[in-house]
Amino acid sequence: MRQQYDTSVPPAAFSVADAFMLRTALDSLGGVRGLDTLDVACGHGSTARLLASGGARRTVGVDSCPERIRRARAHETGEAGPVEYHVADAAGMPQLGPFDLATAVYLFNQAHDRVALHAMFRAVRANLRPGARLLAIVPNPGAFPHVDWSPYGIRIVERTPGGDAPLLRARLETDPPVAFECREWAHADFAEAAVDAGFATVAWQPTRTPPACEIRDETYWARYRSAPVSSLMNCVA
Template sequence: MTEQYDAIGARFEESKCTAAFSAADTFSLGRALGDVTGTPVLDLACGYGFNTRLLAERGARPLVGVDVSVEMIRLAQKYEARCPMGIDYVIADVADLPPLGRFDLATAVYLFNYASSRATLRAMFRSIRANLTGHGRLLAIVPRPTPFPEGNYEEFGLRILERVPGAEVPLIRQEFTTDPPTPLEDYEWPLADYELAATQAGFARVRWSPIRTPPPDAVRDETFWRRYRENPVSCLMTATGGDR
């Protein structure tokens, strides 16, 4: 699915900056990070570097962003050239990630839902674990099983179009509700599959947390965010390692 983000390009920025579900993801990740000053961090599926730059602002060092999309990394590097923050960006498939260092923290926002098979899913977690220190931590925003066709996320910035049955996992066809809409596809894994792949990769503990929502404002009041918490796009996965 590399090509879809190469094609989406800058249109992904619009969704990231305007969609309610993205605002909730960013808020949740920020609350979960804690103090990362001086912490070596690996940001996976970094896209155009939105979360990577947030990590840099919070003092993460050294900081490496990884994405499989050439276009996403080009955009991230464009931001880095305009306003240097000491971020290194790497084009790589997380399922076949080379040794990049020994990081205390890895972050991943919508990475594992692009695995088309359990073998690929396991490979992603193994590659991440291999780049973490013994007690390294993984924070991942992952999508919840899709409430389609009974429910949808349209008012939150994501429209589900179709669930296509597959040999191992359904394919979800959807679009960001930008103008015009931005199409994308991913796979609908049960949370139990993510957890199993993480433990098979050597993570000692996996914990799940509900998504958090930002404070209400004039655009999105508490009633709006209450509706979102009742039907969130995602949840937070925290996987921690043990001595190796």
């Protein structure tokens, strides 16, 4: 899901909201200047570049897809500061740190079962210093079929119960549309996996949206906040 919308032009509304929510969370923590930072499931590198441009001492991006890593490296301009990129699966990520901050945008919903979900959280935790943070954007469960997210750039097509979490088939409302699949984990499942991995605290940040503009006014964002696509998970190691 992350990698598909990385290059969407213009950006889908839900990804604009995600970026704003993450930036405001980073700002509330005092920014990243001088920190060692890690972006897991970095896609084409948009969040990694955000961290580097914020003055991080070291920024590392990790993704399981060599082609996405190649494209992330191709986006490097030198203006944001250097970013190290590594090809690795999140559940089996090697020791690359330690880091003061990790970000993960639509990573954990890709876990196909509970074993993989817990392995992802453990791998991230193993790369963090004590007291470091994980900021993770995760989808909100329970929307389909009650809520229509298509005005915000994503449509859930089918929900199939089974396994440790239902399988969602969805598509990005781009031109042309892009189909993808993920698991509909409950927020309690994410929190359980985080605590099992050794995170001391888990909190959830209320949904925040960008200021109104000509394209998306306050009425539009108010509707979005009533049934947002995602939430921000804030974990302290």
